[in-house]
Amino acid sequence: xxxxxxxHDHHDHDHGHHDHDHSHALYSEDGIAPAVVSMKQHLGSxxxxxxxxxxxxxxxxxxxxxxxxxxDWLLGHLKLYMDAGDGQQAFISATDERNxxxxxxxxxxxxxxxxxxxxxxxxxIAFGAHEDDLAATVRGIFSGLLPNNxx
Amino acid sequence: xxLIIVSGFLGxxxxxxxxxxxxxxxxxxAKKNTSTTDGSGTKLVIIENExxxxxxxxxxxxxxxxxxxxxxxxCICCTLxxxxxxxxxxxxxxxxxxxxxxxxxxxxFPKNIIGKIEAYATDVTSIRIVTVVDAYRWQKLxxxxxxxxxxxxxxxxxxxxxxxxxxxxxxxxxVRGEIRTLNPTAKIATTVAxxxxxxxxxxxxxxxx
Ligand SMILES: Nc1nc2c(ncn2[C@@H]2O[C@H](COP(=O)(O)OP(=O)(O)O)[C@@H](O)[C@H]2O)c(=O)[nH]1
Ligand SMILES: [Mg+2]
Numbered sequence: 001x002x003x004x005x006x007x008h009d010h011h012d013h014d015h016g017h018h019d020h021d022h023s024h025a026l027y028s029e030d031g032i033a034p035a036v037v038s039m040k041q042h043l044g045s046x047x048x049x050x051x052x053x054x055x056x057x058x059x060x061x062x063x064x065x066x067x068x069x070x071x072d073w074l075l076g077h078l079k080l081y082m083d084a085g086d087g088q089q090a091f092i093s094a095t096d097e098r099n100x101x102x103x104x105x106x107x108x109x110x111x112x113x114x115x116x117x118x119x120x121x122x123x124x125i126a127f128g129a130h131e132d133d134l135a136a137t138v139r140g141i142f143s144g145l146l147p148n149n150x151x
Numbered sequence: 152x153x154l155i156i157v158s159g160f161l162g163x164x165x166x167x168x169x170x171x172x173x174x175x176x177x178x179x180x181a182k183k184n185t186s187t188t189d190g191s192g193t194k195l196v197i198i199e200n201e202x203x204x205x206x207x208x209x210x211x212x213x214x215x216x217x218x219x220x221x222x223x224x225x226c227i228c229c230t231l232x233x234x235x236x237x238x239x240x241x242x243x244x245x246x247x248x249x250x251x252x253x254x255x256x257x258x259x260f261p262k263n264i265i266g267k268i269e270a271y272a273t274d275v276t277s278i279r280i281v282t283v284v285d286a287y288r289w290q291k292l293x294x295x296x297x298x299x300x301x302x303x304x305x306x307x308x309x310x311x312x313x314x315x316x317x318x319x320x321x322x323x324x325x326v327r328g329e330i331r332t333l334n335p336t337a338k339i340a341t342t343v344a345x346x347x348x349x350x351x352x353x354x355x356x357x358x359x360x
Contacts, residue, residue, distance in 0.1 A: 032296055034161075034258065038203030074295055076161035076257060079207040091211050095162035095288070098317055101345070105214065123203035125161060127295055 034076050035131040037138050038123045045116040047147045050109040053082060053118060054090055056145045061092050061100060063141050068126060069097065073134075076125030084116045152243055154251050154268065154275045155356065158303045159283030160292055161257030164313040164344040166199075166208045168283050169252055171348040173197060173217055176250050178350075179357070196242045198222065198253045200231065208254065218246065231259060232267035243274035251275075260299060262306045279356050282307035282337075283344070287317040289326045304333045309340065309356050316343045 043053065057080050068075045075095055082090045088107045094100040122142075126134055155172070157165045173195060180194040199209045200222045209221035220242065222234045235253065242251055255261065261280055268275055282303045285292070292300045304310060310330055315323055327339060340352045 034202075036203050038205045040205055074291065076202070079205075081205075081207055081210055083210065089210065089214055091207065093162075093207070095285075098287070099162065099314075103211065121205035121207065123201070123205050123207060125202055 032127060034125045034127045035129040035134040036123070036125050037131065037135045041120045043118045043120060043146070045118065050084070050088065050116070050118070053120070054109070057082060057092055057120065058102070060141045060145055061094050064124065064138065065094050065097050065100065067137055071129065073126040073129040076127060078124050080120070080122045083119045085119070086116070152248060152251055152274045152276060154239070154253060154278045156253050156255065156261050156264065156278065156280045157283065158255060158259065158261040158280060158307070159257060160285060160296070160300055160303065163257065163283040163285040164311070165254050165257070165283050166211065167344040168281070168311060168313070168348060169197060169254055170212065170215065171344065172252060172353055175350050175353040176357070180249055194249045196220065196246055196248045196251050198235065198238050198242070198251060200253070200255045200259070202256045202258070231255065232264050235264060236267060236271045239268070239272045239274060258299065260302045262302055279309070280307045281309045281311065281356060283311045283313050284326070284330060285314050286312050286323055286326050287314045301333055304330055307334060307337045310334065310337050311340055311342045311344065311348070313342045313344050315341045
């Protein structure tokens with residue numbers, strides 16, 4: 001087993017490149033800062049059915065992966081979940097067009113859930129992108145796809 | 152309480168690998184504890200550290216009935232080690248687990264966490280580091296964030312050369328060579344985490360833990 005004995009004091013490593021803006025300052029040791037966009041949204045199944053919602057999310061992820069490629073952003077990852085709070089859950093995760101994974105709970109989209117309220121959560125992390133740009137892009141994609149421009 | 156840190160860049164396959172490791176740990180601890188009447192005791196706690204305000208991996212793992220804590224990341228360099236120390240302490244108090252698996256965000260440098268844990272997390276008896284490498288993106292990542300991905304490889308006890316399904320054998324061997332140069336002693340296992348990880352690979356990690 002190797003030596004884990006390196007003692008690491010709070011700020012003794014070289015972080016001279018940033019001034020500790022804690023808003024969303026995430027820096028790697030290389031000093032590169034990925035843009036991070038996170039959001040949560042509540043939707044009712046009156047506005048959109050579970051399957052339509054899934055289709056929207058699926059499309060949104062694919063569009064964003066495509067845009068990232070065109071703009072030469074390196075996606076840290078894209079993660080999206082949908083949760084109806086009653087065991088119905090869906091997850092989509094992507095790093096690029098060859099790596100888009102979906103996981104659906106067995107109960108996903110069971111009929112008779114008319115009054116279900118969904119929570120949709122989304123995080124996109126991209127290197128080489130400006131946070132404003134990434135946020136606007138994400139918002140643009142979802143508002144074009146979701147009912148009532150609800151994003 | 153044994154700590155296993157599963158490091159690796161964003162999207163390398165840490166969470167998927169943790170699912171497999173967690174299954175394996177529950178299997179072996181269940182075997183060891185057959186004499187106890189109550190087999191339901193929590194032997195394993197998973198701590199997730201995710202970027203952004205929205206948890207994802209924790210929900211995914213909780214859906215599989217694991218005990219999962221989430222530390223949503225602010226600034227990794229300041230708070231990660233102290234937040235983790237706190238989480239470890241609270242996990243020890245609440246569950247007294249045999250194993251804790253920790254997934255730091257993909258932009259964390261595990262080396263920076265370990266010193267603090269050794270100094271302050273008195274409940275932790277051993278630390279093992281598994282680093283998941285995305286074979287498909289390795290050559291790109293080594294250009295974008297060389298110190299980070301190299302550091303993650305250098306401190307590992309076990310390296311999973313993952314996403315082997317997405318690359319040619321030639322590229323896989325090239326990446327393996329580069330990783331071997333960075334870390335001459337770690338065990339390197341080729342994996343396709345999506346389709347499961349052989350339990351023999353985990354035995355190797357747990358043996359020394
Ligand atoms: N093709 C392929 N995809 C994988 C493999 N392992 C993980 N993935 C995918 O890579 C993405 C990131 O996986 P995840 O475990 O969330 O990575 P993490 O960010 O390191 O925790 C997901 O879309 C996974 O399905 C693999 O061996 N082969
Ligand atoms: Mg993860």
